[in-house]
Amino acid sequence: MITVGQGFDVHELVEGRPCIIGGVTIPFEKGLMGHSDADVLLHAVSDAILGALGLGDIGRHFPDTDPNFKDADSLKLLEQVWVMAKERGYRLGNLDATIIAQRPKMAPYIPQMVEIIAGALESQPQKVNVKATTTEQLGFTGRGEGIASQCIVCLIADVLSS
Numbered sequence: 234m235i236t237v238g239q240g241f242d243v244h245e246l247v248e249g250r251p252c253i254i255g256g257v258t259i260p261f262e263k264g265l266m267g268h269s270d271a272d273v274l275l276h277a278v279s280d281a282i283l284g285a286l287g288l289g290d291i292g293r294h295f296p297d298t299d300p301n302f303k304d305a306d307s308l309k310l311l312e313q314v315w316v317m318a319k320e321r322g323y324r325l326g327n328l329d330a331t332i333i334a335q336r337p338k339m340a341p342y343i344p345q346m347v348e349i350i351a352g353a354l355e356s357q358p359q360k361v362n363v364k365a366t367t368t369e370q371l372g373f374t375g376r377g378e379g380i381a382s383q384c385i386v387c388l389i390a391d392v393l394s395s
C-alpha cells in the first residue's frame with residue numbers, strides 16, 4: 234500500500250536567532266523565529282508524513298502553547314513523527330522537499346540535510362531529495378522576511394498477499 238502527503242511551512246527571519254534548516258545550523262546574520270527551533274524544512278517534512286498518515290499536523294501533536302516544546306529540537310519531533318509511521322507499518326518510498334529562500338545559499342548544506350533527514354527516517358539518502366530556490370527577490374521570501382519549505386512524501390507499507 235502507498236500513501237502520499239504534503240507539507241508546507243513558513244518562519245520569519247529575525248536577528249538574534251540561529252538559522253537551523255534541515256537539522257543544519259547555517260552561518261547567517263539572521264535566524265528563524267518560532268516556538269521551537271523553527272526548522273522550517275523539518276516541519277514541512279513532519280507535516281508531509283503526518284498528512285500521509287491522515288494524522289493532522291505538527292501543531293496538533295506538538296502544540297506551540299506547550300512549554301515542553303519551547304526551543305524544541307525539530308529533529309526530535311521528526312523522529313517522533315517517524316515512530317507514528319513505523320507503528321503503522323510504513324517505510325519511506327521517497328521524499329522531495331524545496332526550501333524557498335532568497336538567502337542564505339543552501340547548496341553547500343544540502344548533502345548534510347539529506348543525511349540528517351534520511352537518518353531520522355531510517356532510510357537511504359538516495360530516497361531523500363532536498364532542493365532550494367529563490368523567488369527572484371519577489372514576495373516575503375524574496376525580501377528576506379522569511380523562509381518557506383514544502384515537501385511531498387510517499388510512504389509504503391508491504392502487505393502480504395494470500
Ligand SMILES: Nc1ccn([C@@H]2O[C@H](COP(=O)(O)O)[C@@H](O)[C@H]2O)c(=O)n1
Pocket residue numbers: 333334335336337338339340341364365366367368369
Ligand atoms: N537559498 C538558495 C536558493 C537557491 N539556491 C540554489 O541556487 C540555484 C538557483 O536558484 P534560482 O532561484 O535562481 O532558481 C538553485 O538551483 C539552488 O540550487 C541555493 O543554494 N540557496
Ligand SMILES: C[C@@]1(CO)OP(=O)(O)OP(=O)(O)OC[C@H]1O
Pocket residue numbers: 242243266267268269270271272276291292293295296297298302303304305
Ligand atoms: C513546532 C511548534 C511547536 O514547538 O512550534 P513552531 O516552532 O512555532 O512551529 P510551527 O511551524 O508553527 O509548528 C508547530 C508548533 O506547534
